[in-house]
Amino acid sequence: MARTETKKNLDRAQEIYLTAAQLFVERGMDSTSVADIADRLKMTKAGLYYYFTSKQELLYQIVTLGLDSVKDEVLDPARKIKNAEQRLEFIILNHARLAAEGNHAVIIVSHEMNALSFKQREAMLERRREYFEFVRGTLVELKTEGKLRDIDITTATFTLFGMILWLPRWFRPTGKLSVKKVCQDVCAMALKGLLRSH
Amino acid sequence: MARTETKKNLDRAQEIYLTAAQLFVERGMDSTSVADIADRLKMTKAGLYYYFTSKQELLYQIVTLGLDSVKDEVLDPARKIKNAEQRLEFIILNHARLAAEGNHAVIIVSHEMNALSFKQREAMLERRREYFEFVRGTLVELKTEGKLRDIDITTATFTLFGMILWLPRWFRPTGKLSVKKVCQDVCAMALKGLLRSH
């Protein structure tokens, strides 16, 4: 009756979340019906509801997955880097990599959130804010070191995110540009835009 | 019965398009029902259908409005600027201004297009492509002049658009940052990121 969190169950749940995430990125959440998700997984709509209680909760699970990815692969490792300039470079390169590789759950975090409940949205915004403040803090450090150009730090932080988060909109890993090359270029452009030349 | 394009009619139609555009930006197109648009305009759903034949066509009208704005206020004036560096600065400053001021029709152009028909989408993508190629061409010019940094030009163009088009996601003109200041900062950051220092 109620769902128990066995290992196998978690694997299947993740598979479902990732498939849904892919569809949400492809066509948007509102244009993706629960039946569409079921079709791609070759099961029925009702079968899906064994794994989540509402479409809203499904979205929340996906968003959580995306936030976990950024935490594990960008935020936590970056915290260990003392030097602010090196840290900034690490953040840009690795967040850009996640975005360029087409990690659907990560991509959704910067998109759909109107569909979440108030509490869910607050929880998610808080985690996002934590990450934002960490990056902004790195820029503040660089400012006190005299390395940052003379532009508003908040504007700089948001605009940096714009450069990174725009990647999934145009970049396809199948083209002639590699993920690595494109991340390096975005990183170079961002760093030159942010830091004084010396 | 059928709609004639009188002057007054056009004014009212534009008012309706802009109100719809605002709602589409606020909540997304799929989450905005035609009845929602009618409510904000203090009329009924059926009354709205006097001005367009389908929700799809309404979106297309809005997208056309947005593309016209960019053409009139960015593309056409920029074509008259001979110097590539000055032209690039003009493009960034003015496109950023449109985005930061909250021109809803302009904002939609970079968002919703899955909802369009194939023909509509092609027509709109063609106009967008024209603008993209113009900006890219400016970067190519700067490259031949030896002024551009050593990064892939396509990546540079898309990333520049990311910086500009991300603006509406975070910036609100009511805060302590002015539209002018934020556009100048974004422009400075972009130019430093793109051009060699001399």
Added chain:
DNA sequence: GAAATTCTACCGAACGGTAAGTAAAAATCC
């Protein structure tokens, strides 16, 4: 009074979600 504009009242389709049922696997009992 004719044309332009907006309303009332409704339709059919699609959607999110649920109730009831079930085959197969797993766990429990003796």
Added chain:
DNA sequence: GGATTTTTACTTACCGTTCGGTAGAATTTC
């Protein structure tokens, strides 16, 4: 270790609501 019970992982069939869209009447404008 064979029989019995329980749980897992779904399915079929359906419900209530909302949505885009329409026909035709009513109202407003000139």
